[in-house]
Amino acid sequence: MKKIGWFCAYTPVELIHAAGFLPVGVKSDSGAEHEDVVLGDSICSYVRSCMGGALTGAYDSLSGVVIAHSCECMRRLADGWGYRQEEIKPRMLHLIDVPKVVTDSSIAFFAGGIKHMKETLEEQVGPITEDALKNAIETYATTRMHFAKIDTLRKKEAPAVTGKEVAALIEKSFEIPRESFNSLLENFIQDKEGETGDESAPRIMLIGGPGNSSLIPTIETVGGLCVVEHMCTGLRLFAGERVPHEDPCHELAALYLKKAPCPRMLHDKAREAIEEIQAMVKDYRVDGVVYYSMKFCANMQMQYALLKNDIPLDVPVKVLEGDISSEVNAREVQSFIKRLKKRRKKNR
Amino acid sequence: MNREQVIKENTEQRKIQIENLLCAKGLEGISPKDAVKMAFPKAFEDLSPSAKRGYLNTEQFFNAYNFNIQGEFEYHHLAWRSLFVPTEIMYAMDLLPFTSEMVASQLAMSGMARERIETAEAHNFSGDICSFMKAVAGGVIENIFPTPDILITSTHLCDPSAKYAELASHHYNRPEFVLDIPYGLYDMSIRGSEKDLKRVEEGVEYVCRQLHEMIDFITEHTGLRLENEKLRQVIRWTNKARAWLEEGNDVTLHERTAAKKGVRELDYAANLMQTWGTERIVDVYKSRCIDYKASVEPKSKGTQPRIVWFHLRPYFKTPLMNYLDEKIDLCGSQINFAYWEPLDLADPIRAISRRTVLHPAFSSITARTAIAIDEIPDDTDGIIAYYPKSCRHFHGGSIMENETFKKAGIPILTIDGDCVDDRGEDFPIVKTRVDRFMKSILKNPRSAKK
Ligand code: SF4
Ligand code: SF4
Numbered sequence: 001m002k003k004i005g006w007f008c009a010y011t012p013v014e015l016i017h018a019a020g021f022l023p024v025g026v027k028s029d030s031g032a033e034h035e036d037v038v039l040g041d042s043i044c045s046y047v048r049s050c051m052g053g054a055l056t057g058a059y060d061s062l063s064g065v066v067i068a069h070s071c072e073c074m075r076r077l078a079d080g081w082g083y084r085q086e087e088i089k090p091r092m093l094h095l096i097d098v099p100k101v102v103t104d105s106s107i108a109f110f111a112g113g114i115k116h117m118k119e120t121l122e123e124q125v126g127p128i129t130e131d132a133l134k135n136a137i138e139t140y141a142t143t144r145m146h147f148a149k150i151d152t153l154r155k156k157e158a159p160a161v162t163g164k165e166v167a168a169l170i171e172k173s174f175e176i177p178r179e180s181f182n183s184l185l186e187n188f189i190q191d192k193e194g195e196t197g198d199e200s201a202p203r204i205m206l207i208g209g210p211g212n213s214s215l216i217p218t219i220e221t222v223g224g225l226c227v228v229e230h231m232c233t234g235l236r237l238f239a240g241e242r243v244p245h246e247d248p249c250h251e252l253a254a255l256y257l258k259k260a261p262c263p264r265m266l267h268d269k270a271r272e273a274i275e276e277i278q279a280m281v282k283d284y285r286v287d288g289v290v291y292y293s294m295k296f297c298a299n300m301q302m303q304y305a306l307l308k309n310d311i312p313l314d315v316p317v318k319v320l321e322g323d324i325s326s327e328v329n330a331r332e333v334q335s336f337i338k339r340l341k342k343r344r345k346k347n348r
Numbered sequence: 349m350n351r352e353q354v355i356k357e358n359t360e361q362r363k364i365q366i367e368n369l370l371c372a373k374g375l376e377g378i379s380p381k382d383a384v385k386m387a388f389p390k391a392f393e394d395l396s397p398s399a400k401r402g403y404l405n406t407e408q409f410f411n412a413y414n415f416n417i418q419g420e421f422e423y424h425h426l427a428w429r430s431l432f433v434p435t436e437i438m439y440a441m442d443l444l445p446f447t448s449e450m451v452a453s454q455l456a457m458s459g460m461a462r463e464r465i466e467t468a469e470a471h472n473f474s475g476d477i478c479s480f481m482k483a484v485a486g487g488v489i490e491n492i493f494p495t496p497d498i499l500i501t502s503t504h505l506c507d508p509s510a511k512y513a514e515l516a517s518h519h520y521n522r523p524e525f526v527l528d529i530p531y532g533l534y535d536m537s538i539r540g541s542e543k544d545l546k547r548v549e550e551g552v553e554y555v556c557r558q559l560h561e562m563i564d565f566i567t568e569h570t571g572l573r574l575e576n577e578k579l580r581q582v583i584r585w586t587n588k589a590r591a592w593l594e595e596g597n598d599v600t601l602h603e604r605t606a607a608k609k610g611v612r613e614l615d616y617a618a619n620l621m622q623t624w625g626t627e628r629i630v631d632v633y634k635s636r637c638i639d640y641k642a643s644v645e646p647k648s649k650g651t652q653p654r655i656v657w658f659h660l661r662p663y664f665k666t667p668l669m670n671y672l673d674e675k676i677d678l679c680g681s682q683i684n685f686a687y688w689e690p691l692d693l694a695d696p697i698r699a700i701s702r703r704t705v706l707h708p709a710f711s712s713i714t715a716r717t718a719i720a721i722d723e724i725p726d727d728t729d730g731i732i733a734y735y736p737k738s739c740r741h742f743h744g745g746s747i748m749e750n751e752t753f754k755k756a757g758i759p760i761l762t763i764d765g766d767c768v769d770d771r772g773e774d775f776p777i778v779k780t781r782v783d784r785f786m787k788s789i790l791k792n793p794r795s796a797k798k
Contacts, residue, residue, distance in 0.1 A: 042476075042743045069531045072507050072740040079713045083748050100503050100510070101528045109530070109554040112547065119543050263511070266503070267526045270514050293474065296740065298481075301474040302511040305485070308472040310518055321474065 001177070004121075005059055005090065007050060007077070008068040009232045009262065010098045012114050012252045016066065017178060018136040019121040019128050024062060025174030026050055028210035028233060031058045032325040038080040044296040045323030046210040047073040051080045054088045064092025064124070066117065070264050071299060094120045100266045102257045110253035118249065133248040139178050146185035147238035153192055154227045155284050160195030163206070163216040163226025170233055201225035202340035203285055206234065207277065208292030209262070209300055214328050215292055215320075222334040223341060227284045230277060231292075236260050263303035273303070274311055281315055288340040289317040290333070294324070316340065351571055354497060354522075355423060359414060361495040366413040369492040372460060381419035384410050388417050392628070397636040398612040401621075404628050409454070412446045412494045425570045426494060428516060429622060430501040430509040432707065433527060434700045436586055436625035436691075437563060438500075440579035441572040445622040446496060448509055448516075452483040456663035456768040464490065465769050478738045479769035481508040488519055495520050498569050500562065502527035504710040506741040525565045527558050529704060534711035538718075548705070556701040580693055582625040587690045589630045593618050594686040596637035601680045601725055604650040607643040610678035611669045614661045618684045647727075650677055653789050656724055657681040658733035659742050664770040668778055672732075675786060679728060682709070682720075713745040717752040729789050730759035732782075736766045757794060761785040 004021040006013055016023040028046055031053020036043075039051050053059055067078045078095045081088060096117045099106035118128055154161050169188065173181050204219055206229040216226050229235055240259030245251035261273040280286065291307070293300050304319055318336040320328065349357070366380045375383060387406050395403055407417055416422045427438060429445040438445050455461040464486030465479055471489050473482050487493050499522060501513035510526065517524035530551045536544035563574050600608055616636070623629040655676040660683065661669060672678070687708050691699040708719055720731070731753060735743040746762045753760040763778055 038747055040743050040746055042737055042740050044740075073744065075531060076713075076740065076744040079745060079748060082712065082714065095532055097531045099528045099530070101526050105554060105557050106528055109550060112550045113530075116543060116547050264507070266501075266510055266514055266528075267524060295474075296476055298477055298506075298508040298740070299511050301477050302508065302515060304474075305472040306515050306518065309489075310515070319472075 002063045003061060004092070005062045005065040006068070007046075007065070008070040008074060008098075009236045010068040010070050010256055011066050011096070012117070012256055014136040014140050014252055015114060015118055015121065015128070015133065015249075017139065018133040019118075019125050020132075021063065021121075021125075022177060026053070026059065026065075027171065027174060029213055029325045031056070034058065036080075038084060039076050042296060043076055044073045044209075044294050045325065046294065047077045049324060050077055054081055054090075055084060057089065060089040062090040064090045064094070066094045066096060069095055069097040070262065071297070073296070092120070092124060099257060100264060100269075102265070102267075102269045107250065107253045107257055110257055111247065111250040114249040114252055130248060137242065137248060137251060139182065141242045142182050143173070143178065143185065144238050144240065144242070146182065146189060149189050150185070150192075151228070151235075153189070156196075157285070158196045158199040159225070159227065160192045160197045162197070162220060163204075163229065164220055166226075166229070167213075167216050167233070170237065173237070198225060200341070200344070202287040202337055202344050203227045204337075204340075205229075205277075205280060205284060205286040205289045206231060206292065207289060208232075209294045209297055210324055211292055212322055212324055212326065212328060215290070218328045218330050218333050219290065219337065222330060222337050224288075224333075224337040227286065228280055230260065230280065232262060236262055263299040270303075274307065277307070278311075278313060281313055286315055287344050288315050288336065289313060290336070291317055291319045293319055293321045295321055316343075351569075354569075358426070358495050358497060359423060362413045365491055365494050366415075368490065369413075372463070372490060372492050373458065380413070380415065384415045384417065384419040392631075397632055397639055398609075398615065400628070400632045400635065401616060401623075404623055404626070404632065405450070405454075408444060408622070409451075411444055414494075425572060426496045426498075427566075428496040428499040428501075428513060428520075428522075430513060431620055432504050432529075432704070432710075433500050433502045434559075434624070434704055435622050436582045436696070436700060437559065437574065437579065438566075439625035440582045441563070441566055441570075441574050443497075443566060443570065443572055446494065447622045448484045448512065449480045450620075450622060451487070451493065452480040452768050453660070453663040455483050455487065456770070459665065461664060461768045462770055465771075476738055478506070478508040479736060479766050481512045483768050485512060485515070488516055496522055498522055498566065499524040500527070500566075501525075502529050502704075504529040504531070504704075504707060506739070523565070523569055525562050527555065527562065527704075529555060529707075529710065531710060532712070533705045534708050535715050537706060538715055551705045552698065552702050555705050556698050559697050559701055579696055583691050583693055583696045583699075585627050585630050586624050587693075589624065589633045590686050590688075590690060592630065592633035592637045593684065596633060596640050597680065597684055597686065599637065599640040599644065601728075603640075603644045604647055604654075604677060605640045605643045606645055607639040608678070610657075610673045610676065611661065613678055614657060614681055614683065616684055617660070619687065620683055652677040653729035653786060654679040654727060656720070656728055656731050657683075658720075658731055659683070659735055659739075660767045661734055662765055662770070662773070663767055664773070666770070666773055667775050668782075671775075671779060672782065675782065676732070680724070685723070687719075713748045713752070716745075717749055717756075721753070721756045721758065724758060727795065728758075729794055730761070730785070732785075733760060733762045734765055734767075735762060736768075737764050737772075738766070759785070759789055759792075759794065 001022045003024045004016045013023040031049040034052030034056040036048040036052035204224045208231045424444045429447045431449045461483045465482045467486035468482040501510045533551045688703040
């Protein structure tokens with residue numbers, strides 16, 4: 001099966017699936033070991049890693065990529081990719097712009113952008129039928145439904161689901177056909193239903209972008225339990241509810257723009273993001289928040305300043321600034337978890 | 349809060365904010381009225397073109413605190429603005445813009461930026477956030493800026509300023525309007541395929557609709573209304589100013605003129621200014637053009653290399669700009685480029701929308717460099733690009749830009765610096781790089797390569 005890579009949780013992957021490609025999520029550190037020589041060091045480490053990976057063959061199995069214009073770093077990734085295209089094997093490069101506000105007209109405009117992307121894919125594979133797209137939307141809606149169930153399990157007192165397990169599932173979702181992934185989720189849920197986990201572990205909410213693969217293991221090794229990840233490699237991938245619309249591109253546009261927002265979003269949606277975080281702290285009975293602020297990501301850094309200065313959360317927040325593959329300071333995390341453990345014991 | 353209450357609250361707050369500003373400037377004890385009078389020692393008409401530009405900015409700055417140039421109270425409906433929000437509609441509605449990035453550069457020019465940046469960093473703003481925004485954030489925390497009636501921001505060119513406005517809106521408890529500008533339409537307009545051109549038109553329509561919503565938003569929150577005739581008048585001024593700007597640019601780009609000075613030339617920052625749509629900006633660009641024409645010198649007279657400048661300059665005090673003034677003939681700059689066609693009086697809002705979405709700086713590096721290669725005359729010797737290290741939009745593309753210009757035979761020097769934050773300033777190192785660049789230009793002149 002031919003593969004198309006995608007980078008950002010705002011990419012309407014259903015369309016790639018409907019075109020008969022396997023959508024492959026480019027993992028947050030898949031190219032990290034490769035040095036990027038095209039983008040300056042003011043660009044975030046995720047984007048630099050992707051650029052480095054592209055130049056050193058890490059994505060040679062792909063036929064092309066779709067880059068969602070989610071931020072200023074992603075725009076430069078599209079530039080770098082196009083600029084060095086001759087040395088990069090995946091040939092197709094499509095940049096799709098994603099609005100930063102959610103209104104009727106931004107949804108309609110984004111629907112136009114999805115159609116524009118559809119035309120690019122059709123140049124590769126021929127017509128994508130409406131039925132194929134509707135089926136793809138259905139298949140991905142099943143994933144969302146399964147994740148909603150997993151979330152319900154995680155909201156319970158002493159959940160049996162760990163953050164590490166969810167991270168492993170998400171990693172799988174990046175590389176296997178969606179139908180198989182849905183079966184995997186079904187089995188996972190069956191295994192976990194009725195099970196319980198460690199009651200004393202402080203419940204952690206993670207906020208961030210593409211994150212850092214050693215973050216969740218570090219938190220859980222030192223005694224915390226991640227119960228929700230408001231991240232590009234977490235909740236933001238599978239949140240959102242389907243509202244059927246006669247035009248499937250319009251339906252996708254609404255689904256993606258209205259879902260749990262990344263800090264890139266502005267205006268009402270940005271306010272909603274903060275309210276949502278506040279509500280989740282209660283919903284998931286969170287003891288503490290770890291905010292993983294990606295260096296050189298202005299959106300995440302600004303959201304953090306807002307949370308810290310103006311809208312404090314009801315629970316302790318620990319900010320860690322780093323990149324996608326830097327070492328996570330285990331001692332720092334450990335002392336935070338220790339503090340939360342004491343607090344949790346006292347509160348109970 | 350109703351409109352009267354907003355005006356009352358703003359009036360009270362701005363009185364305190366101007367006092368705070370003067371205090372931060374080290375002018376405590378001086379009454380705001382006196383400070384305003386001191387800022388205008390000469391009449392507008394008697395000034396040089398560059399000083400006229402400064403006068404206009406200062407006047408608007410004090411207006412934002414409810415002072416006219418006599419130092420008398422005059423309430424102004426104020427809109428916090430990010431750099432690329434079009435201003436014509438605001439002036440046609442009697443709404444005064446207060447541009448956050450411009451304010452940051454003013455803080456830097458008066459030596460006030462560093463402390464504000466330190467305030468921001470002490471309040472959870474990360475060290476690698478753009479210093480323009482950190483200076484503004486610090487100023488907001490210290491309460492030295494006037495409370496706006498509303499905020500209007502746009503998503504182009506970069507992430508920090510639109511994102512920061514969200515924080516400012518929360519801080520001041522004033523409503524915000526966000527103009528969502530689609531990225532990449534300029535590139536599509538160049539590619540020119542049927543599907544791309546269709547997308548460009550959808551983008552123009554999308555922004556046009558938002559501009560109409562913006563007008564309703566302004567009316568709803570300030571009571572100000574848009575008069576079509578006033579808008580047409582404002583557009584006429586913009587078109588005239590644009591024509592003078594372009595004519596003046598032609599002179600600088602093709603001739604040597606004694607009147608032009610590098611720093612002053614950069615301070616016009618014409619396509620960034622919040623003065624588009626005022627009557628006085630016509631005068632500024634007209635006198636600039638006349639001045640330049642009157643001082644044209646024979647080409648043989650000057651020996652300094654002719655250099656085009658990219659992005660902005662350091663606004664804090666540094667010997668660099670004076671040094672460059674001696675060394676180079678700054679003959680053009682990105683920020684003075686009149687990139688748009690005259691606006692259509694018959695359909696002004698759509699024309700503003702088109703200008704906004706087709707901003708060439710909101711495009712790929714390939715498109716940006718192609719314009720420059722096209723526009724820079726053969727007798728120009730090279731480019732100096734001054735990019736803040738914290739700027740993803742410009743600095744993030746500098747490696748590709750460098751290679752492209754070198755391939756096109758245009759020497760380029762990229763200075764990694766900062767426009768507002770002087771803490772990492774290292775003039776001797778930059779000077780060495782400039783000297784080396786000049787030497788190589790003189791050794792291998794572009795003309796010899798042709
Ligand atoms: S981490 Fe931030 S800057 Fe990097 S790709 Fe994600 S949103 Fe963009
Ligand atoms: S320096 Fe760059 S990031 Fe900062 S305001 Fe300018 S374009 Fe935006």
